[in-house]
Amino acid sequence: MTAANTAPPAFPAGDLCDPEGAHRQLAHWNHRRLAPQAPSADWQADLREEARMRWLEGAWIEGFRAEVTERAHAAPRDVEGFTAWFQDLAASGPGQHDPLFAWLARHAGPDGMNWFLTQEAAGEAGFEDLVALAQVKLPTEAKLELARNYWDEMGRGNEGGMHGPMLERAVRELNLKPTIDGTLWESLALANTLTAFSTTRRYAWHAVGALGVVELTAPGRVAQVAKGLKRLGYPPVVRKYFELHAMLDVKHAEDWIANVLRPLVREDPSRAPLLAEGALMRLICGARCFDAYRAHLWRAPSLRHAAE
16 A cells, blocks of 8 residues: 555544534535635645545545445446436435425425425525536536526526525514524534535536435425425515425436436446436435434424324
């Protein structure tokens, strides 16, 4: 082994023993580093911080990859087999059909629904920006589909149709106050994982798998949220984001599979396990969020009984 391979980590590993602290650090760092900025005299200090945070981010992702590698590498590497495996994640993937969403649709009161929406808004990574970052230097067919997806996310050039601001308008209408420090770390971990994938080119295929599985699995969940919002009498401005994605993401998933995943695997079958890792990691992050949400929302006996 070379000296580089045997050298100790450049930064202490203690942060990895505290996932909540690590993800709060990463969430604050992602918020700062992705915001437009002007040149600063502290740019060298910023680079030192970036080196430390990049190490923390990479250590998190690589440890997480080790959890899913066996299942991911069992995914078929031929186009038809991988397509079937990926589509089956909507039924058998981690976190699918979680009872949280039936509860939101049928039983949640305004306080519970508002808490859920606050967590979701605070942990929102910005799907349109993730797609824009992920498409850099991708093969042409996949790049074009991500461009079409991005254009939809941007309201096809109409500010009122942009998806991100729809959620922001819902948050303002309800006077919610999402903050990083007031958000469960599992929600932050989901956003941090997607951000790491889309901003780090060694995880380019992970980003494509993760974003694709969002499109595949989101419609059923957001439809349940929309149902709960309507039951509680929330206005259209609050429901619009969820009602739109319940319909549009079905087509997005079909196009992502046909025009992104299939061509990428056909061109190079060795991408299949990396796409699979990204998809599984995104779903596991979601499942951990749902577990944490239920633990918070169902603490009261009356809520547990309603859920049952």
